[in-house]
Amino acid sequence: MPPPTAKKYAFDVVVFAISQVALYYAVKYVLSSLDPMKDKKKEAKAKSEQVLGKLGRKNMKLNEYEEVILSEVIFPEEISINFKQIGGLDPIIQSLRESVIYPLTYPHLFTSPSGLLGVSKGVLLHGPPGCGKTMLAKALARESGATFINLHVSTLTDKWFGESNKLVSAVFSVAKKLEPCIIFIDEIDAFLRERRSSDHEVTGMMKAEFMSLWDGLTTDDSVRIIVLGATNRPNDIDYAILRRMPKRFAISLPNEEQRKNILDIMLQDQHLENNFDIDKLVAKTANFSGSDLKEACRNAAMIPIREYMRSHSTSDGDLTDIDPDKVNIRPMRFSDFFVPEGSVLQSTKNTVTSPGEVEQEQLD
Numbered sequence: 424m425p426p427p428t429a430k431k432y433a434f435d436v437v438v439f440a441i442s443q444v445a446l447y448y449a450v451k452y453v454l455s456s457l458d459p460m461k462d463k464k465k466e467a468k469a470k471s472e473q474v475l476g477k478l479g480r481k482n483m484k485l486n487e488y489e490e491v492i493l494s495e496v497i498f499p500e501e502i503s504i505n506f507k508q509i510g511g512l513d514p515i516i517q518s519l520r521e522s523v524i525y526p527l528t529y530p531h532l533f534t535s536p537s538g539l540l541g542v543s544k545g546v547l548l549h550g551p552p553g554c555g556k557t558m559l560a561k562a563l564a565r566e567s568g569a570t571f572i573n574l575h576v577s578t579l580t581d582k583w584f585g586e587s588n589k590l591v592s593a594v595f596s597v598a599k600k601l602e603p604c605i606i607f608i609d610e611i612d613a614f615l616r617e618r619r620s621s622d623h624e625v626t627g628m629m630k631a632e633f634m635s636l637w638d639g640l641t642t643d644d645s646v647r648i649i650v651l652g653a654t655n656r657p658n659d660i661d662y663a664i665l666r667r668m669p670k671r672f673a674i675s676l677p678n679e680e681q682r683k684n685i686l687d688i689m690l691q692d693q694h695l696e697n698n699f700d701i702d703k704l705v706a707k708t709a710n711f712s713g714s715d716l717k718e719a720c721r722n723a724a725m726i727p728i729r730e731y732m733r734s735h736s737t738s739d740g741d742l743t744d745i746d747p748d749k750v751n752i753r754p755m756r757f758s759d760f761f762v763p764e765g766s767v768l769q770s771t772k773n774t775v776t777s778p779g780e781v782e783q784e785q786l787d
């Protein structure tokens with residue numbers, strides 16, 4: 424048999440190299456199709472490309488964890504709430520402007536060689552449910568012009584369990600890339616509650632990572648990132664976390680004056696009867712949260728509409744003779760708040776506060 428020629432050797436080497444490359448891609452393909460997170464990563468990538476496009480930062484390089492976090496970014500123009508829609512919280516709004524918006528947007532006002540003006544990197548909104556904490560956070564997002572990361576704890580834990588630490592560090596690296604930035608964590612107690620012996624090891628590591636990266640913000644005055652938390656249960660939050668949130672705002676149940684403000688806002692576009700006594704309604708709604716008031720107004724506003732529909736429907740329930748240009752719905756009356764079907768009492772009976780003091784109003 425003749426000895427193999429140089430040509431044959433070269434051919435064998437090429438075939439071997441091709442087979443190795445093919446093997447590499449085959450293994451990579453198999454591994455990626457076995458990845459249980461494949462679809463989610465793909466989804467996150469698509470969403471993050473969309474977000475980067477909107478931010479005008481298409482060329483920004485992100486790792487796959489940062490892509491997941493980017494899908495939590497909310498754009499100001501997607502938020503319909505502004506400070507004017509929030510009643511009774513003007514002093515808190517002003518303080519939030521000073522402690523969140525101005526430091527992010529006018530950092531030069533807050534620099535001093537002594538570090539005395541150092542801006543707080545953690546702000547906490549706390550108080551009973553339905554009193555406007557989430558509304559405040561959304562309005563801040565809209566009015567601050569900062570990038571707003573609405574961080575869902577489930578994003579860090581449920582889906583990606585095991586990779587939580589990398590996601591936590593992605594939260595801060597994305598925030599840094601997109602600063603000024605607000606990292607908002609609703610129900611922060613669920614995430615950063617007091618450590619318990621029953622905590623999963625990963626949860627503990629994730630919290631430790633979060634705190635250490637947060638400390639990194641505190642030590643660098645030039646960083647324009649703020650962690651904003653909201654909770655109904657401030658007492659459940661780890662003391663170490665509370666210490667990192669020196670600015671705390673209590674959003675309590677609205678008092679009489681605040682309820683008046685809230686009701687004025689909620690009813691401002693309603694057609695009200697001439698002698699509608701808003702002060703009387705304020706007096707009748709002691710212990711109501713903003714959310715209770717909203718529900719009560721919504722139910723009351725339905726009464727004239729329901730009356731109109733009933734007066735224009737057949738016995739089969741079909742609406743008849745309704746000319747959109749001639750719809751004539753009567754103004755809202757004080758008594759609409761006390762019609763049994765949609766009464767204030769009924770609408771709020773499931774809330775934690777007890778609006779039970781409200782008595783059924785005489786309908787006359």
Ligand SMILES: Nc1ncnc2c1ncn2[C@@H]1O[C@H](COP(=O)(O)OP(=O)(O)OP(=O)(O)O)[C@@H](O)[C@H]1O
Pocket residue numbers: 508509510511512550551552553554555556557558559653654655685688712713714715717
């Ligand atoms: N001060 C307020 N002014 C106007 N509307 C309010 C106010 N507080 C609450 N509301 C109404 O109640 C709804 C619920 O409020 P929000 O979600 O902000 O409460 P929250 O304090 O974040 O409650 P939770 O702790 O349950 O999340 C709002 O969408 C709004 O309609």
